[in-house]
Amino acid sequence: MSVTFTLDGRSVEAADGETIWQAAARHGVAIPHLCYSPAPGYRADGNCRACMVEIDGERTLAASCIRQPTEGMAVHSASDRAATAQRGVMELLVADQPPRAQAYDKDSLFWRMADACGTTTSRYPAGLRPNPDTSHPAMTVRLDACIHCGLCVRACREVQVNDVIAMAHRGPHSQIVFDVGDAMGASTCVGCGECVQACPTGALAPANDALLETIDRDVDSVCPYCGVGCQLTYHVKDDALVYVSGRDGPANQGRLCVKGRFGFDYVSHPQRLKTPLIRKDGVAKSLHPDVDPSNPSSHFREATWEEALEVAAKGLRDIRDTKGGAGLAGFGSAKGSNEEAYLFQKMVRAGFGTNNVDHCTRLCHASSVAALMETIGSGAVTAPFAEVKNTEVIVVIGSNTSVNHPVAATFFKNAVKNGTELIVLDPRGEALGRHATHMVQFKPGTDVALLNAIMHVIVEEDLVDHNYIAGYTDGFAALRDHLKAFSPEAMAEVCGVPPDTLREIARIYGRARSAMIFWGMGISQHIHGTDNARCLISLALMCGQIGRPGTGLHPLRGQNNVQGASDVGLIPMFYPDYTHVEDEAVRARFESLWNAKLDPKNGLTVVEITDAIHDGVIEGMYIMGENPAMSDPNLNHTRAALAKLKHLVVQDIFLTETACYADVILPASAFPEKNGTFTNTDRRVQLGRLALPLPGDARQDLWIIQEVARRLGLDWHYAHPRDVFAEMRACMPSIKGITWERLERESAVTYPCDDEQHAGHEVIFGDGFPTPSKRGRFVPAAIIPPDEPTDPDYPFVLSTGRLLEHWHTGAMTRRADVLDDLEPEAHAHLAPNDVEALGLEGGQRVRLATRRGAIELAVRIDSGVPEGMVFMPFCYAEAAANLLTNPALDPFGKIPEFKFCAVKVEPIPAD
């Protein structure tokens, strides 16, 4: 209900819930403010008192930022008394600031407000100046500029909910602190930088004094790292990135994580590939990556683009023309744009003549997508993660969300603060668990036992949604019978969760009016990954938790464009929009559209391609923006295959571990150097905008693909990514309503989208599924144990994953100064009791060995790791985790079991 009141004599209307300040701003009346931020997620706190207004009939003045007007109220924002109070407050604050010429943010809100008040000097004596804290590599803390507005506290405690910052002590001794008054760099701070973005004075600022630089241009773009797809702004000076701020996009609402905000300088790392490289004659490909990326001349010589493109294409042509397309394979990139991915798969299909095209989704959510396609006919999420604001219950399983989708996790935490119940299921404890009502650590590899037991209770206690089952599903009867054998009592031993807990969780989910399930690699990266996902889908179907506000299934997509890369057909069994390669009508359509004869058989997947190389079937590969020499399982086997290839073309921005095996290396474009569309985990297509020129003689990925394609006989003339996008639209009904021009205007559009005016459907499948019957299928799952159980020789479970600071194989982030500084060294994470039992200390070096390989690295004591497990990230080339991992595949998704294999841990005596 709106409210009418008078402001400075003028009648104005305030919308429901609007404060005096907000209503005034909307009517062009700018009341000074410091501690109030209009950015999304920031509650008003009314503490700086710069926004005082006079209200008729009230003895004291009121803070307009925190006060809602009532009907007929008379407010004066610029009366003598109000203006005097505003200036009085500013004068007190100016007294203690560093001199303006030495401000830490030359464009600070503080000094702009001081100017607006006409109060830029102070008669008051200055107070004591606290010392700076420069302990954090990304941020500088200079509290001599702090005005105690508490925006950083709200940033850390209410927006990102990392809970590191507090205002400690009291009165004039009040001080911003981290943890228990610790240096920022020694604290639990995760480096998200929300506090820096919120600070109105520059007291908290980026460490490189970025806020003192004069910026040439601001370019609105998207983050290149994870599937959350945060919108950001690049601030550019002298054609280099100076700093990054969060932008208010539909996914992130202004938030970023440490990678997106502080991990941008890899773009200008000296090891950027700047000229094409050709392997020197006679230089053999050794099994171990041994090329120094700073000086590859030991193995490679520089070449012109003409020569390099010709050598690259000729090698591929020769194999194609002698062995046929089956002798070739291509890995496209989930980090590249939709346009690049679309052209890459088109080139492989129309140019190589094979469907051997894949990308790292194979190692990620391939099993989830397989299960989703099989059961509900669509591999994408049914609701965006923002939908948690409408849900009663959030279930997170097999996802360390605050590490791998940090900004998405902030919205989970916001929902919890608002009363939403959070259940976290994972063998490892995780940061998100502190906010959960239930943090359940079950035995690794027992997801099916756990989920079937939960479903058993839901069925037994009749918590199912009968109407939904009857109206929208098939196969419930078979599942119900199947679940009879999976009582909590029977499954407790198997999954390590007490029966009462299983029942409790089942009841919470079963009784919820709305509930959402989020999952990650813990579910998918198993040989029973498809089964795991089938169980999650069954759980949601039987309770009708799909298609309504606050409900849904959400496999959290990892790469910034893995959803898009999959959508455009960078997959061996699908053409764009998940149409089947082996469907004759579909193939005919694409043969017509692409004017080429196409292979009628499904292609091979990532791990299968490795085996095919060893079998001599595949002899040539083109790898773009992927690093299988670090990301594939059983690296000795994978690397041997790469080394065995007759011809390997690698297109990348760095000389990666994979590029060490190349015959030709083509220097490509980094994310800020291209225009392209990218699709995040929520089905939001967003525009990445070019912010920087290319370094040296590096070229656009799109241009390189086209040049190679031409030399394979394809007559392509795409002048601009928008031309590619237009072609995509012609064969992809999923992006109906989305045009390049619309993306330029709106930055993001969510699909499915009815037409160009439609905002896009956030929550989908409210009236059935895209299956022939319009119904979803229950597919029961039996218990299949992990492929390689532990035994006396290899007694620990090895589980691999990621770190907050590093992205996947580390190619980008280990070359980002702040990120590398935060996590400079490889560690094996073990439980405190295991470390003690092994006679080890934190930091001591150990040797990890599986049947496939061995590495040496330091130990980190991690209380989240269960006893009997070793956890490690796969980002450190000097201790490549995938040397150890098991390539056994899920039969449906063909995804390897990264989350479970048998390892032994041996202390290495200190020298």
Place this chain on the structure above:
Amino acid sequence: MTAETKTAPHPGKGRRKGRRTERGRQPSAQSLRDVAAILEGETPDRHLLLEYLHRIQDRHHGISAQHIAALAHHMRLSMAEIYEVASFYAHLDVHREDEEAPPPLTVRICDSLSCAMAGAEQLFADVAGAAGAEVRVVRAPCMGRCDTAPVAEVGRNHIGGATALAVRTAIEAGDTAARAPVRTAAIDSAYAEFDACAGGQRRAGQVMETVGAAGLRGLGGAGFPAARKWQFVLAEPKPRVLAVNADEGEPGTFKDRHYLETEPRRVLEGALIAAWAIEAEDIYFYLRDEYPHVHDTLRKEIAALEASGRALPRITLRRGAGAYICGEESAMLESMEGNRPLPRHRPPFPAQVGLFGRPTLAHNVETLYWIPHILANGPDWFTDQGTNGCKGPRSYSVSGRVRDPGVKLAPAGITVRDLIDQYCGGMQDGHTFAAYLPGGASGGILPASLGDVPLDFGTLEPHGAFIGSAAVIVLSDQDDMRDAALNLMRFFADESCGQCTPCRVGTEKAVTLMQDGAWDTALLRDLGQTMRDASICGLGQAAPNVFDTLMRYFPEAVR
């Protein structure tokens, strides 16, 4: 079969070793055990954070950063969430690994105005000079015992009329426990009035009318008509709460302590009657930590009530931790919720959204004290006790240069001259009445020439002062007005919660400016205006009374 990659190149700088553990301080096994022990098997309740911190402080003479990490682990909070609360309060000593833990015994010397006038500075120097390493000697604000100034606290043992010898004797004898007060059981209540209410002999409406007719106003200082507050709260939905504000902290005030020591049951009875009238399910008693003997007494009396077989609301006793601002009603509620005790913004008011979000009626101890008396004797008995046109009795806490300091139950509207002459035996020898504080540190400093102004709500305001909690401190020609004013302003700077600019920065700037030889009166006047107009709560709004009244009535002192 296996392969080693000791020398594999990598793109990192290899600049240093990584962390051996997870980010940030990890709780040790010992600190986890320490905290488990003080939690006594209870499931931790977020609202009881201050209670848990007290338990740690009491047992370990301090709270280490490790304790905070362990408590965070047990309570599923972050360290910052706990540290921000612990670091606010003067009675909680947090120490990090790089800091010394306090020694087992702390001696506090009160240095607020009455004690300063009685030689606290010298006492502090003497005691600190003689103390060994096992004793920490610190200054502390008003302990509510100004009638026996100077006051020292040895452990939990408060010594009035303290000398360095008395303090040393107490230290050496290990005499550190709180002393039980002298109770006059004969005059205390037996809950007859409450029983009549609960038994149906009275209706809540009648009782409210009676209390309204008596004109009972909030005697903590706000002066809000009590019965009207009951009506506001009754208009709100259940469940409702009664909060008793026993955080008496205004320098010069000790009347609440007096009633809690001598007639605790009557105070409880008043609380029970008020809670009954507003149908409250809970009574929360917030007692300042400087009255440990009262804490013991109340615990016993509440237990006796609970064992008496009466139908009662839940009565919870909570302990402050050394923060004057907790006497501010909404800050008190925040403290009880386990948060930093920062005053809340209004609206909404506590009557609508109070403790744990419930409609809350908050009352001062003395206000509750009078309720059973009013019911027993009738409203006129109460109103008739005033003088000079004012209504009702008033308990004046008188200290300073009078012969007989103490709680003086006198007619409201009495003048300070009459108070001194008729109730306090006149001025001390060698002291001529020169000035007085009519209402503690926040009520301003008035000259003796205004010694004939009736002391009540509304009578002092035209002179730039107010009665507040009726804490009267009498100054003489031997006292330096500037020193007195500076003492009071330092108090406010120490006690400011720090939430808002005018008070946080203003009190500190005022202290600095008041140390100048000649005060910058124009600047102080502007500062006072900013603080009055823009502070969130009464502390910031009233603190300027100190220098405003000094400049107005003692201009020669500040030139």
